[in-house]
Amino acid sequence: xxxxxxxWLIAVLVLLATIVPVAQxxxxxxxxxxxxxxxxxxxxxxxxxxxxNGQISLGHGAFYAIGAxxxxxxxxxxxxxYWLTLPISxxxxxxxxxxxxxxxxxxxxxxxxxxxxxxxxxxxxxxxYKAFEEWTGGVQGLVIDKPEAPFGLPLSxxxxxxxxxxxxxxxxxxxxxxxxxxxxxxxxxxxxxxxxAAEAMGxxxxxxKTRAFALSAMYTGLAGSLGAIxxxxxxxxxxxxxxxxxxxxxxxxxGASSIGGTLIGAAFIEFxxxxxxxxxxxxxxxxxxxxxxxxxxxxxxxxxxxxxxxWRKMFQTRIAQEPVAAVGHDLDSGGVAGKSPKPETVGxxx
Amino acid sequence: MLAGVIxxxxxxxxxGGIYASVALALVMIYQATHHVNFAQGEMATFSTYIALxxxxxGFPYWIAFLAAVVVSFAIGVAIERVLMRPLANAPILAxxxxxxxxxxxxxxxxxxxxxxxxxxxPTPFPDRPMMGGYLSGHxxxxxxxxxxxxxxxYLFFRHTRLGLAMRAAAFNPTSSRLVGVRVGWMLAxxxxxxxxxxxxxxxxxxxxxxxxxxxxxxxxxxxFAGALLGGIDNPLGAVLGGFAVGIIENLGGAYVVGTELKxxxxxxxxxxxxxxxxxxxxxxxxxxxx
Numbered sequence: 001x002x003x004x005x006x007x008w009l010i011a012v013l014v015l016l017a018t019i020v021p022v023a024q025x026x027x028x029x030x031x032x033x034x035x036x037x038x039x040x041x042x043x044x045x046x047x048x049x050x051x052x053n054g055q056i057s058l059g060h061g062a063f064y065a066i067g068a069x070x071x072x073x074x075x076x077x078x079x080x081x082y083w084l085t086l087p088i089s090x091x092x093x094x095x096x097x098x099x100x101x102x103x104x105x106x107x108x109x110x111x112x113x114x115x116x117x118x119x120x121x122x123x124x125x126x127x128x129y130k131a132f133e134e135w136t137g138g139v140q141g142l143v144i145d146k147p148e149a150p151f152g153l154p155l156s157x158x159x160x161x162x163x164x165x166x167x168x169x170x171x172x173x174x175x176x177x178x179x180x181x182x183x184x185x186x187x188x189x190x191x192x193x194x195x196x197a198a199e200a201m202g203x204x205x206x207x208x209k210t211r212a213f214a215l216s217a218m219y220t221g222l223a224g225s226l227g228a229i230x231x232x233x234x235x236x237x238x239x240x241x242x243x244x245x246x247x248x249x250x251x252x253x254x255g256a257s258s259i260g261g262t263l264i265g266a267a268f269i270e271f272x273x274x275x276x277x278x279x280x281x282x283x284x285x286x287x288x289x290x291x292x293x294x295x296x297x298x299x300x301x302x303x304x305x306x307x308x309x310x311w312r313k314m315f316q317t318r319i320a321q322e323p324v325a326a327v328g329h330d331l332d333s334g335g336v337a338g339k340s341p342k343p344e345t346v347g348x349x350x
Numbered sequence: 351m352l353a354g355v356i357x358x359x360x361x362x363x364x365x366g367g368i369y370a371s372v373a374l375a376l377v378m379i380y381q382a383t384h385h386v387n388f389a390q391g392e393m394a395t396f397s398t399y400i401a402l403x404x405x406x407x408g409f410p411y412w413i414a415f416l417a418a419v420v421v422s423f424a425i426g427v428a429i430e431r432v433l434m435r436p437l438a439n440a441p442i443l444a445x446x447x448x449x450x451x452x453x454x455x456x457x458x459x460x461x462x463x464x465x466x467x468x469x470x471x472p473t474p475f476p477d478r479p480m481m482g483g484y485l486s487g488h489x490x491x492x493x494x495x496x497x498x499x500x501x502x503x504y505l506f507f508r509h510t511r512l513g514l515a516m517r518a519a520a521f522n523p524t525s526s527r528l529v530g531v532r533v534g535w536m537l538a539x540x541x542x543x544x545x546x547x548x549x550x551x552x553x554x555x556x557x558x559x560x561x562x563x564x565x566x567x568x569x570x571x572x573x574f575a576g577a578l579l580g581g582i583d584n585p586l587g588a589v590l591g592g593f594a595v596g597i598i599e600n601l602g603g604a605y606v607v608g609t610e611l612k613x614x615x616x617x618x619x620x621x622x623x624x625x626x627x628x629x630x631x632x633x634x635x636x637x638x639x640x
Contacts, residue, residue: 056446103625109442110386111624114574118620121571122613129610245450252447289454296447
């Protein structure tokens with residue numbers, strides 16, 4: 001739906017963002033960038049659920065953990081190659097997401113946030129549980145090997161992993177982009193904006209909501225898998241409730257229903273702790289909290305929504321001819337973070 | 351065996367009292383504003399640190415305790431005035447966002463001001479078994495304190511003009527404003543009270559679980575479970591729910607799932623209540639107009 005020119009522009013930018021770091025960056029910086037991409041996928045999953053479907057989750061760290069553990073267990077217990085763990089982990093996480101989506105159907109708004117928050121608090125305990133220790137490694141966790149570049153490519157493991165992660169991410173983003181702009185995405189947003197009207201229009205609420213949950217869990221789970229491969233280590237204590245909270249922070253800062261904003265949110269949660277450390281050594285997450293509250297008050301559509309609004313102002317006439325392009329970023333249309341519907345999205349030519 | 355069960359039930363009541371107070375604090379804020387305060391636990395932890403600071407400064411226990419409650423009350427009022435006011439009609443995502451932000455801020459401020467090491471917290475009660483050995487002195491004392499708090503909150507809401515005004519403001523803000531109740535201040539007072547109750551709960555639980563910045567995260571979960579079990583819009587239900595969760599947690603931890611999965615038990619209670627009877631045992635069903 002986006003114009004060809006914009007598509008080419010995005011493709012070139014992605015290519016540049018892939019090649020330049022591999023050629024220029026040190027391994028450590030590449031690792032950080034890999035983690036940004038990983039978090040971006042995780043936040044994209046959360047965004048599909050919270051931003052586009054209006055179901056607030058404060059427990060997506062649990063899916064991240066399940067994905068990470070799926071990969072780690074497959075690699076250590078059954079010696080599955082790392083790339084093959086991704087589809088398996090995707091299926092596992094989508095399945096878990098679907099099952100958890102069933103009770104979530106009955107929980108609106110706050111209650112869902114509460115329940116998923118409880119899940120996030122409880123998950124480290126479940127991972128530590130003695131009965132699973134044979135697979136999960138208990139409190140110690142699991143160590144996995146860093147994959148080498150295949151086919152004798154002259155790349156360091158970090159360089160290869162970055163390329164691999166970006167490749168997976170590109171596929172996932174294209175899929176998400178198309179889902180959001182397709183029938184499923186419109187149904188999801190209709191439910192977010194007005195569940196009853198959506199139902200009256202013939203949208204099957206339970207099916208769309210559980211599918212959105214499964215899809216979202218799959219994305220975040222895959223991010224967990226990639227993250228586990230990059231960090232080479234999983235342990236219950238790396239999946240405390242703060243993982244879920246940081247994903248939520250990234251979502252809100254980037255903009256809840258902005259696909260491009262997920263990258264901003266991811267960069268935020270990867271780099272801001274370092275910066276925050278400089279601001280205040282002892283209270284880094286206070287900086288997070290302050291920024292989160294400031295964003296809620298000053299920029300409710302997040303950085304992504306803000307930038308999009310700027311873009312729209314600059315190229316208003318051109319965008320006005322393509323109303324569909326505004327759908328995903330249109331936070332003004334009520335729902336999760338909007339206020340009241342504003343009629344300015346479509347066809348305002350002044 | 352039987353003695354063991356009685357012992358578990360008794361200490362379940364003791365911890366349940368703490369869950370009941372936190373649950374009551376949650377319900378008070380929920381009733382008035384339809385927000386769930388995700389930062390309730392963190393705020394209570396912070397209050398406990400304040401109490402510890404006063405104690406370390408040489409004040410007697412009960413003076414420090416009272417001072418912590420008063421300071422927490424003031425902090426609660428301030429938070430409502432500054433942060434929550436503009437959120438009155440905000441969408442859910444915004445309010446969850448602000449509460450999560452508050453949680454992060456209070457949590458790391460606790461760590462920053464009072465450092466992250468685990469601290470011991472004194473108890474004012476004698477350290478010997480009571481009630482024929484079923485309860486420790488602290489358990490008995492803290493149960494008594496929570497019961498006194500719960501009773502006085504009940505009396506306050508039932509039999510004082512201010513309590514009546516606060517109930518009116520929560521029940522129907524527009525009409526209360528018309529008869530001269532200052533609704534905004536009533537909400538702020540509600541926040542203050544909730545913070546004060548949280549301070550009491552924090553001081554009572556700290557000697558058992560030790561004090562660190564993440565002390566209350568598990569307790570908050572049990573309180574949620576208790577509030578939902580009893581009905582999140584019913585204060586009495588939330589209190590009974592809190593006690594029930596305390597007993598379930600102790601019995602379940604001792605005989606069914608083991609201590610390692612206690613938090614998961616809370617999660618199971620939450621999910622079960624919300625799927626089977628979302629209004630809780632004593633909550634009202636909410637109907638909405640189309």
